[in-house]
Amino acid sequence: xxKGDFLGEFEQIILLxxxxxxxxAYGMEVRREIEARTGRENSIxxxxxxxxxxxxxxxxxxxxxxxxxxGGRPRRLYRVTASGLRALERSQQAxxxxxxxxxxxGARPQTA
Amino acid sequence: xxQQDQFATEAAVQFMPHQxxxxxxxxxxVSALPGxxxxxxxxxxxxxxxxxxxxxxxxxxxxxxxxxxxxxxxxALCLMEVRSGNWQLALLASLLAAIVPxxxxxxxxxxxxxxxxxxxxxxxxxxxxxxxxGLMAVLGLAAGAASPRSLLGIAxxxxxxxxxxxxxxARGTPPWWFPWxxxxxxxxxxxxxxxxALRIQRIPQxxxxxxxx
Numbered sequence: 469x470x471k472g473d474f475l476g477e478f479e480q481i482i483l484l485x486x487x488x489x490x491x492x493a494y495g496m497e498v499r500r501e502i503e504a505r506t507g508r509e510n511s512i513x514x515x516x517x518x519x520x521x522x523x524x525x526x527x528x529x530x531x532x533x534x535x536x537x538x539g540g541r542p543r544r545l546y547r548v549t550a551s552g553l554r555a556l557e558r559s560q561q562a563x564x565x566x567x568x569x570x571x572x573x574g575a576r577p578q579t580a
Numbered sequence: 581x582x583q584q585d586q587f588a589t590e591a592a593v594q595f596m597p598h599q600x601x602x603x604x605x606x607x608x609x610v611s612a613l614p615g616x617x618x619x620x621x622x623x624x625x626x627x628x629x630x631x632x633x634x635x636x637x638x639x640x641x642x643x644x645x646x647x648x649x650x651x652x653x654x655x656a657l658c659l660m661e662v663r664s665g666n667w668q669l670a671l672l673a674s675l676l677a678a679i680v681p682x683x684x685x686x687x688x689x690x691x692x693x694x695x696x697x698x699x700x701x702x703x704x705x706x707x708x709x710x711x712x713x714g715l716m717a718v719l720g721l722a723a724g725a726a727s728p729r730s731l732l733g734i735a736x737x738x739x740x741x742x743x744x745x746x747x748x749x750a751r752g753t754p755p756w757w758f759p760w761x762x763x764x765x766x767x768x769x770x771x772x773x774x775x776x777a778l779r780i781q782r783i784p785q786x787x788x789x790x791x792x793x
Contacts (some may be wrong), residue, residue: 496624500632512624513653516617517660541623 475559479527481506482518483556486528486546494543495519519546527552600639603627606650613654614661614670614733621653657693658734670734677735678743681715704765709758712747716762717769724773732770739766 475483485501486493499515502508522528523546530546548556602625610622625646633642661670689708720739727735740763746759 494624495620496628499624500628511649511652511656512628513617513649513656516621517656520617520660521663530760541627542620543623544620 474562475555478510478514478518479522480556480559481508482515482522483527483548483552486519486548487556490547491545494544498546500529522552525551525555527555582616599630600634600642602626603643603645603650606647610650610653612733613657614731615657617657617660621657627648653675656735661731661734670727670738673723673731673735673770674742676726677720677723677770678739679746681712681719681721682743684748685712685715694777706755709755709761713761713765716743717765720766720769721773721776724770725777727770727774732774736767736770737768746771 481502482498485498485505489497489501495512495516498519499510499512502515504508519528519530519576523530527549528546529549530544532542535541535543607622607626610618610625612618613621629642629646637645685708705731721733723739724732740759743762743766744759747762
């Protein structure tokens, strides 16, 4: 498998945040979701840069929608593609198989 | 209305008259960033600032949060633009604004030295640096006009770094004020150049006397 087929940690987190948010996944909500769940304060620029990279890889798709109310702002909504889901699954499997039989900070060893 | 003014207006729309506003300078910084995402970043920052951060952090910490987000978004958005392949134009503008004046002056100085039999005591001083700034202003105008406006966020810092490296290599230690004067000169010249180019593009084409299409 080529090096580019694997997802980086932040890419995985972004994809998972987009999956969790479903219809409301845009920059600000993705950033807030990550901060709420992981405690990491990422910059909004880094979130958009990663989403842009994932879109170039075909793992997410975006569309710009007009402002929902008068005086509001336009948003770019994202959703995970089938390739994105497969890439996430591959990454999850890779991590699971690497963790197999290991005990980290008192965690129970995983068995196959 | 310029694109930057339009962003600022869009961003200001959501704020009530007495509600604390995000720092203006940070807004300008984000709106000056290259690429199509600057607008989305600005809108998202305004929204989060007004809807969540002000209430949970208070005005002072909210402004600090805004600054932190704006400053940390700069490298990400600039790198994104570099990845998108537009960096060649920014690099060309930087070379024109920074390296060409340094190289031209170095050639001129070598020519002057070759005409003087006794060269002892000759040093490149403040007058040389001032001449360098003048030439940089002229070429910076041209570079700004030639470079798309959205790329100035990359072209200006790149020009400055190239200029400092080039001038240090060509003339040893430049005067202490030179780096800051160079930054101001480059920024002003390239922004004015870009504005001139924008004005020229906006001048409506007058129809030909024959009335042809």
